[in-house]
Amino acid sequence: MRLFGTMKINEVGTLEVGGCSTVALAEEYGTPLYVMDEALIRENCRKYKNAFVMEGVDTQVIYASKAFLNMAMCALIREEGLGLDVVSGGELFTAMKAGFPMNSVYFHGNNKTEDELVMALEYGVGTVIVDNPHELQLLDDLAKEKKRKINILFRVNPGIEAHTHAFIQTAHHDSKFGESIYDRKIYDMLAFALASEYLQMQGFHCHIGSQIFDEKSFYGAAKVMIAFLQQVKEVTGYETAVLNIGGGFGVYYADGDEPVDVEVCLPNMLEMITMDCIEAGIRVPKVMIEPGRAIVGNAGCTLYKTGAVKDTYGGKKYVFVNGGMTDNPRTALYDAVYEAVIANKMKDTDKEKVTVAGKCCESGDILIHHIELPKVQRGDLLCVASTGAYNYTMASNYNRIPKPAVVLVKDGRARLIVKRETYDDIIRNDLAY
Ligand SMILES: Cc1ncc(COP(=O)(O)O)c(C=O)c1O
Numbered sequence: 001m002r003l004f005g006t007m008k009i010n011e012v013g014t015l016e017v018g019g020c021s022t023v024a025l026a027e028e029y030g031t032p033l034y035v036m037d038e039a040l041i042r043e044n045c046r047k048y049k050n051a052f053v054m055e056g057v058d059t060q061v062i063y064a065s066k067a068f069l070n071m072a073m074c075a076l077i078r079e080e081g082l083g084l085d086v087v088s089g090g091e092l093f094t095a096m097k098a099g100f101p102m103n104s105v106y107f108h109g110n111n112k113t114e115d116e117l118v119m120a121l122e123y124g125v126g127t128v129i130v131d132n133p134h135e136l137q138l139l140d141d142l143a144k145e146k147k148r149k150i151n152i153l154f155r156v157n158p159g160i161e162a163h164t165h166a167f168i169q170t171a172h173h174d175s176k177f178g179e180s181i182y183d184r185k186i187y188d189m190l191a192f193a194l195a196s197e198y199l200q201m202q203g204f205h206c207h208i209g210s211q212i213f214d215e216k217s218f219y220g221a222a223k224v225m226i227a228f229l230q231q232v233k234e235v236t237g238y239e240t241a242v243l244n245i246g247g248g249f250g251v252y253y254a255d256g257d258e259p260v261d262v263e264v265c266l267p268n269m270l271e272m273i274t275m276d277c278i279e280a281g282i283r284v285p286k287v288m289i290e291p292g293r294a295i296v297g298n299a300g301c302t303l304y305k306t307g308a309v310k311d312t313y314g315g316k317k318y319v320f321v322n323g324g325m326t327d328n329p330r331t332a333l334y335d336a337v338y339e340a341v342i343a344n345k346m347k348d349t350d351k352e353k354v355t356v357a358g359k360c361c362e363s364g365d366i367l368i369h370h371i372e373l374p375k376v377q378r379g380d381l382l383c384v385a386s387t388g389a390y391n392y393t394m395a396s397n398y399n400r401i402p403k404p405a406v407v408l409v410k411d412g413r414a415r416l417i418v419k420r421e422t423y424d425d426i427i428r429n430d431l432a433y
């Protein structure tokens with residue numbers, strides 16, 4: 001397993017994160033347990049912020065909170081000076097409760113409800129990313145009613161097919177997100193927005209997908225977007241103030257994954273955008289990006305206790321853990337591949353091939369299909385790496401399994417940031433018959 005951030009192996013052969021022994025963390029907080037490396041989250045925020053600069057160009061990095069969000073995470077993102085992308089009333093509510101500055105919140109979503117748009121207006125959200133004409137009309141009506149002005153961007157599709165799992169591609173012509181830049185509707189939407197007294201049209205947003213390794217996909221999207229901005233100017237005279245090119249920067253999960261070097265890719269992208277704008281005769285807009293996974297993915301790991309080890313008649317060896325698709329549905333959903341170790345046996349060299357499976361009543365509840373691990377006994381501690389993004393946020397209570405706790409570790413100290421759910425939480429909303 002690749003060790004990320006502050007992970008290291010101590011003298012007794014135990015995995016440590018943030019200066020904390022994983023065995024001690026499991027004892028104190030129980031398992032399954034999500035462990036987040038604060039130093040690595042901060043380092044990633046800074047890496048993106050520092051790489052996304054170019055003289056004379058206004059830029060902003062916005063954290064896509066769908067990857068991992070809670071009140072502590074809001075505080076951390078705020079301290080690091082990133083904006084916050086939210087995509088639902090729940091994410092927005094979390095940000096508000098955490099005191100995140102609302103003018104740095106960007107509200108996304110292809111089907112925001114009326115209630116959610118009202119929330120955005122009442123909270124004073126900085127920018128709403130409008131998905132379609134229906135939403136544009138609704139937001140205008142609500143803004144008028146509330147007498148609140150609000151910045152908007154249009155979510156558009158540049159038609160770029162990024163090389164990633166089909167379920168996490170987002171910018172093809174039939175995508176459910178946004179409107180195609182080749183669709184004439186965009187111009188009607190623009191005319192409407194520009195005529196509105198309450199909607200303040202700032203520009204355009206695109207996002208081509210997630211877990212992308214090919215930097216050319218990002219350059220391609222930016223290029224197509226600049227050509228689009230030029231056409232918009234030619235057709236309507238409108239000069240775009242903001243261009244948000246979304247997130248999608250892939251991270252390492254397993255052998256073969258080769259993330260882009262953001263320290264190269266981001267400056268290249270800014271330079272390309274600037275040159276293309278100059279060539280196209282348009283003003284260089286403020287440029288934004290929205291990484292989610294790249295900020296938190298490698299900064300998280302999950303600790304499980306191993307239970308039964310089963311040799312099947314068919315010849316497979318299963319190691320069962322006390323979690324599974326309820327805390328990490330990504331293997332079942334996207335055929336995601338993870339690396340893992342037995343955290344209390346880091347120095348064992350005698351290994352065997354196993355399949356790591358969860359405890360749900362579902363054959364597809366597999367965390368890792370093929371992996372070599374030291375000989376596992378009941379009560380060992382399995383650590384799955386790179387579970388910081390889209391794990392806690394996609395966790396479910398299937399089979400009425402309570403969601404795990406989350407701890408943030410740094411410099412030998414662990415801080416509980418999300419409590420473990422209890423069985424009482426599981427029946428919290430049930431009403432007696
Ligand atoms: C609009 C938007 N922005 C940002 C992201 C963040 O993506 P990632 O976590 O891959 O960086 C997503 C998710 O794909 C998204 O839909």
Ligand SMILES: N[C@@H](CCCC[NH3+])C(=O)O
Nearest residue numbers: 066168210211330389390
């Ligand atoms: N949930 C996906 C990413 C979706 C990105 C949001 N548009 C994953 O775990 O890979």
